[in-house]
Amino acid sequence: MTELLFRNDGYLRSCSARVIAADEHGIRLDRTVFYPMGGGQPGDTGVLRLAEGLPITILDTVKGALPDEVIHVPAPGAALPEPGAELVAEIDWDRRYRLMRMHTCLHLLCSVVLGAVTGGQVSDGRGRLDFDVPGSSLDKDAIASRLNALIAEGHPAGARWITDAGLDTTPELVRTMSVKPPHGTGRVRLMEIAGLDLQPCGGTHVRNTAEIGPVAVTKIENKGRQNRRVILAFAE
Ligand SMILES: [Zn+2]
Numbered sequence: 001m002t003e004l005l006f007r008n009d010g011y012l013r014s015c016s017a018r019v020i021a022a023d024e025h026g027i028r029l030d031r032t033v034f035y036p037m038g039g040g041q042p043g044d045t046g047v048l049r050l051a052e053g054l055p056i057t058i059l060d061t062v063k064g065a066l067p068d069e070v071i072h073v074p075a076p077g078a079a080l081p082e083p084g085a086e087l088v089a090e091i092d093w094d095r096r097y098r099l100m101r102m103h104t105c106l107h108l109l110c111s112v113v114l115g116a117v118t119g120g121q122v123s124d125g126r127g128r129l130d131f132d133v134p135g136s137s138l139d140k141d142a143i144a145s146r147l148n149a150l151i152a153e154g155h156p157a158g159a160r161w162i163t164d165a166g167l168d169t170t171p172e173l174v175r176t177m178s179v180k181p182p183h184g185t186g187r188v189r190l191m192e193i194a195g196l197d198l199q200p201c202g203g204t205h206v207r208n209t210a211e212i213g214p215v216a217v218t219k220i221e222n223k224g225r226q227n228r229r230v231i232l233a234f235a236e
Contacts, residue, residue: 007202010204015031018085022081027058027081034046035096038203040121044092051087056074056081099122102123102234107205108150117129118130125233125234126231131229153209158191158207162190163188189202215232217231
């Protein structure tokens with residue numbers, strides 16, 4: 001099984017690791033800093049540096065069939081490492097940090113727009129959430145100014161864990177209607193921005209909302225009768 005280092009420290013840029021297996025689908029390591037696509041956050045890109053031979057470019061990271069299984073997807077034609085090989089796994093930090101900032105910003109957006117979240121996606125430099133809210137109840141400028149105020153106030157953000165049973169007795173923690181948090185491992189990871197947002201999330205986040213930097217609400221789209229899509233982008 002792979003030790004998921006990003007889960008306890010989203011700021012880790014690289015780690016040493018050993019190859020468990022490698023085939024045409026991808027490379028599995030005993031530990032990794034690469035976040036696999038999930039929860040609306042894209043998988044990491046980066047490079048695996050072997051003691052000998054060419055570095056292996058990683059174009060994407062996805063989940064495997066087993067829990068906590070992480071598949072590092074190499075560039076087509078890359079020479080695959082042998083099981084047991086030692087290497088350094090290094091993510092594209094600049095990209096990941098932008099994803100962390102936007103991902104954390106979507107949590108803040110949840111505290112600004114009240115209503116069930118029906119979908120969401122983080123991409124490089126942009127992010128969106130869909131809310132089940134009626135009519136034209138959302139004001140683009142009001143959302144942007146509230147969001148930027150919360151960012152500038154510098155609220156601490158961090159993860160904590162709750163048991164499956166604890167989550168079952170507090171279902172209001174779950175804001176997303178479409179994505180149910182994973183059950184069955186005994187505990188669920190919560191992401192908290194103190195006093196503002198608390199919900200199950202396995203993604204990577206910044207430690208303080210000030211790190212997000214100024215954002216713009218680029219668009220609010222009507223996606224069906226009660227579905228409003230709020231699209232954000234970094235303002236600088
Ligand atoms: Zn999150």
